[in-house]
Amino acid sequence: MKKYVNNIIEQDHRFIKKRIRNMLGLKSLQTATKMIAGIEAMHMIKKGQILQGEKSVQKQMYLINEIFGLTA
Template sequence: MRSFHVSKPRVITVDKNPAYPVAIQQLKQKKKIPEGIQIRQVKYLNNIVEQDHRFIKKRVRSMLGFKSFDTATSILSGVEAMHMIKKEQIDLRD
């Protein structure tokens, strides 16, 4: 996020998991994120980031989890790449 065209977020939207406020507070204390960022916890908000994980969850459940970190990394990279191609976020034309 150090590019000139990327602005700092004002609000972080997450679900109602109780671990999020604790983690964000710790990041603020360690100066990893600015103090002015607010956290918004909404259980059923159509959060684009949270919705994007459902395709990975679908794959992982059918595989009954991963056996090693290397396997997880390679499989999830492939799933993410295919999903980005499907959403036309990658231009494959020359």
């Protein structure tokens, strides 16, 4: 059972691993935090997990702004 759970976790993080491998790793904790949050947000938008109801560019921008602490 544990092996099965680990495979699900590994499959969920494969998109992050693919991006980070190309960049030769992350140099600081702050960079890692922001990069992983951004990759996860884009992946969740792509899968349709975040935006309930109407899917618009404005809602996607709002989500990204919330994750990165930006003001629009």
